[in-house]
Amino acid sequence: MKACTTCHRLYEDDADFCPLEGQKLAGTDEVSPKPDPKDPRVGGAVCGGRYQIWRVIAEGGMGRVYQALDREEKSSVALKILHEEVAQDPVAIERFKREFEVSAVLPHEHVVRVDAFEHDENNYVIVMEYLEGEELRVLMQREKVLPPERVVRFVSQVALGLASAHERKIVHRDLKPDNVFLCGGDEVKLLDFGSVRDNSVGAKKITAVGTTIGSPFYMSPEQAQGLPSLDHRADVWSLAAITYECLTGKVPYEGKSGPQILLSIMTRPHRPPSEVGRAHGVPRTLDAVMDHAFTKEPEDRIPTVGALADRIGHAYGLEGSHAAWARTTQAELGERIRAGLPGLLARLEEEQGTAGDLSAMDAAFAGAAAATEQGAFPEDAVSVPTTRPRWLFPAIVFVVLVALLIVVLGAR
Numbered sequence: 001m002k003a004c005t006t007c008h009r010l011y012e013d014d015a016d017f018c019p020l021e022g023q024k025l026a027g028t029d030e031v032s033p034k035p036d037p038k039d040p041r042v043g044g045a046v047c048g049g050r051y052q053i054w055r056v057i058a059e060g061g062m063g064r065v066y067q068a069l070d071r072e073e074k075s076s077v078a079l080k081i082l083h084e085e086v087a088q089d090p091v092a093i094e095r096f097k098r099e100f101e102v103s104a105v106l107p108h109e110h111v112v113r114v115d116a117f118e119h120d121e122n123n124y125v126i127v128m129e130y131l132e133g134e135e136l137r138v139l140m141q142r143e144k145v146l147p148p149e150r151v152v153r154f155v156s157q158v159a160l161g162l163a164s165a166h167e168r169k170i171v172h173r174d175l176k177p178d179n180v181f182l183c184g185g186d187e188v189k190l191l192d193f194g195s196v197r198d199n200s201v202g203a204k205k206i207t208a209v210g211t212t213i214g215s216p217f218y219m220s221p222e223q224a225q226g227l228p229s230l231d232h233r234a235d236v237w238s239l240a241a242i243t244y245e246c247l248t249g250k251v252p253y254e255g256k257s258g259p260q261i262l263l264s265i266m267t268r269p270h271r272p273p274s275e276v277g278r279a280h281g282v283p284r285t286l287d288a289v290m291d292h293a294f295t296k297e298p299e300d301r302i303p304t305v306g307a308l309a310d311r312i313g314h315a316y317g318l319e320g321s322h323a324a325w326a327r328t329t330q331a332e333l334g335e336r337i338r339a340g341l342p343g344l345l346a347r348l349e350e351e352q353g354t355a356g357d358l359s360a361m362d363a364a365f366a367g368a369a370a371a372t373e374q375g376a377f378p379e380d381a382v383s384v385p386t387t388r389p390r391w392l393f394p395a396i397v398f399v400v401l402v403a404l405l406i407v408v409l410g411a412r
Contacts, residue, residue, distance in 0.1 A: 001075070003026060005031055006018065007020055007021050011025055041064075041123075042054070042055065047120050063086065081123050100116075101117075102170055106164055108161050113129040133184055135178050137177035145247060145249045148247065148316050148334075152337075153186065156322035158305070159308065159309040162235055166232040171231060171234055176238070216262055217253065219234075236301055236304065240252075248277030270290065274286060284345070
């Protein structure tokens with residue numbers, strides 16, 4: 001293995017220069033990782049000296065992820081190590097062990113591979129394959145919205161990875177852009193199975209009934225309530241929420257705090273993605289898909305992540321299924337969407353044109369209901385015209401006169 005003496009990334013022996021720093025690489029037997037005063041693990045080794053830690057990759061509430069050199073296998077690995085304070089909690093340790101156990105039985109090209117669970121006197125460690133790329137969250141922060149062909153491709157791959165878990169009655173329960181990793185060539189890997197719900201027969205339950213686990217913006221109503229009936233359809237909701245945000249630049253349910261977000265998810269409708277993403281060309285054909293995906297009752301929701309991925313692609317005029325789209329280049333998907341979407345929208349216009357005035361009436365009622373609901377959430381308030389209609393003042397005078405007449409007659 002070789003290392004960059006500036007950014008401390010590890011590379012295979014056939015690499016000569018660090019593509020990020022432009023530095024000539026040195027052999028790991030010639031140089032050592034630079035200690036980090038903020039993290040005593042960096043520069044040292046764990047698990048009996050087998051894993052030499054070179055740099056921090058990421059950090060979460062439960063632990064920190066490092067790139068390390070496996071001295072036995074002479075390879076680069078990722079180590080997820082529990083924070084010291086978290087490692088004092090027996091439930092957290094149990095959940096960490098289960099993350100390894102669950103990931104170990106999910107060998108799939110779109111799920112991060114885990115190799116071992118280690119424990120020395122100071123650390124609880126999960127050893128994983130090292131991935132080069134970035135989280136979907138980082139990409140979204142940079143790009144704001146993503147082209148539909150890119151979204152269809154990664155959603156299709158996520159659906160394939162999740163389906164392998166759902167077949168084993170395992171619910172991810174923390175799907176969010178931070179846990180979707182884009183490797184080179186935009187190959188997707190699902191991360192972090194530490195919050196899973198295992199619905200298989202005889203599975204040990206770690207989470208108490210009524211406990212809410214997950215990320216509020218992407219949480220289904222049943223997950224928000226901590227219902228024991230939660231199953232794979234919660235992941236359908238979460239994947240739909242990620243899709244909605246990628247295409248529109250907005251989350252489907254907003255709030256200034258966690259409780260506000262959860263209340264919105266449980267009680268309010270979402271805004272149609274074609275309305276929120278009008279500036280980005282989100283088609284009206286996607287509205288019905290999101291309506292079905294965000295149904296409050298799981299029994300009425302799109303039943304599987306695969307079916308959701310299929311309907312998203314079909315809403316953009318694609319033919320076929322997610323299994324094929326997951327392996328189709330973005331360029332080709334983009335060409336198919338540009339060829340198929342105009343005709344699909346034209347057919348939608350024809351179908352809606354036969355509905356007559358009833359469609360306009362439905363839209364008016366929907367708008368009124370949305371405005372009423374938004375009154376409870378100041379951050380979603382909409383502006384209203386300040387000019388009073390001409391009939392308003394005469395109507396008020398008339399009502400007042402009638403009221404006075406009733407009072408006078410009543411007095412007699």
